[in-house]
């Protein structure tokens with residue numbers, strides 16, 4: 001349990017330092033390990049079935065919660081925008097399979113396995129419903145995976161929207177937390193967040209959100225989603241830590257970009273944009289045209305994506321010529337420890353005697 005301090009909105013959203021996550025979309029394989037790591041740790045309580053504080057869906061697709069990009073919220077020119085609520089159905093029905101009929105009632109050869117929604121009907125939507133569907137036409141179809149979580153924004157619309165001042169940013173690391181004691185379940189935060197990263201718990205009748213694993217972070221253990229990623233896809237650390245990969249990718253090389261910067265909340269999850277496979281011409285020959293439309297990437301990451309892709313292409317070319325590329329070495333990350341700056345303590349041994357929780 002954490003408690004929000006008293007203060008003005010300006011004080012509640014101020015922080016001296018900011019933690020951030022970088023996700024390399026060229027390395028994400030959609031394995032859902034980060035999702036399961038978070039789900040097992042934080043949302044196995046009553047009323048949290050539909051919550052995935054960490055989620056990974058295929059893009060293009062409706063995302064999670066369904067159609068979050070079209071539900072408003074955030075700011076335009078600093079002015080708060082009207083937003084819609086998300087429903088539990090948007091997060092995906094908690095459907096079951098007819099295991100009993102197929103496995104235990106002797107009907108295995110006449111009944112096939114199928115999902116049944118909570119209303120007894122075949123489900124029409126679920127988490128990661130669009131998995132691997134993608135866009136484009138064969139042979140130029142394309143897709144990529146888009147992991148999403150609360151962005152622990154620098155200007156969080158959720159903090160501004162709460163009439164009870166239940167949401168606040170931690171001064172020491174910029175983590176945005178929601179005080180369960182102060183929350184009255186009005187859900188204005190859900191309407192206001194343009195990323196729809198807050199969920200309503202129908203049992204407690206309060207809102208809940210990602211806490212960036214702050215009890216782990218305080219002991220120098222990276223958040224579970226980042227730490228468990230088997231692909232070295234994710235980096236984590238303070239934005240102002242010049243030695244950390246987060247700083248180097250976001251501030252120095254500027255190849256990691258925020259998702260939908262036009263939402264105006266200054267998010268602190270950054271993405272290395274996906275490098276597209278080349279498209280085939282009508283005669284089957286390979287062209288130099290990108291399969292993933294640049295307009296789509298611009299829609300997601302803003303106009304700066306063109307510069308970022310050019311930097312990535314130039315640095316990749318250096319490696320091809322067997323020259324050194326600091327950027328490519330960062331993106332490859334030969335050891336997992338490189339990814340997490342000062343947050344490399346083991347989750348099961350956070351209290352290493354005499355080291356303040358840091359690894360020996």
Ligand code: SF4
Nearest residue numbers: 150151153157158193
């Ligand atoms: S992503 Fe949404 S919930 Fe998270 S800090 Fe930003 S506005 Fe708040």
Ligand code: SF4
Nearest residue numbers: 028029031032034229
């Ligand atoms: S664990 Fe890593 S590779 Fe797997 S889905 Fe999450 S970000 Fe992608």
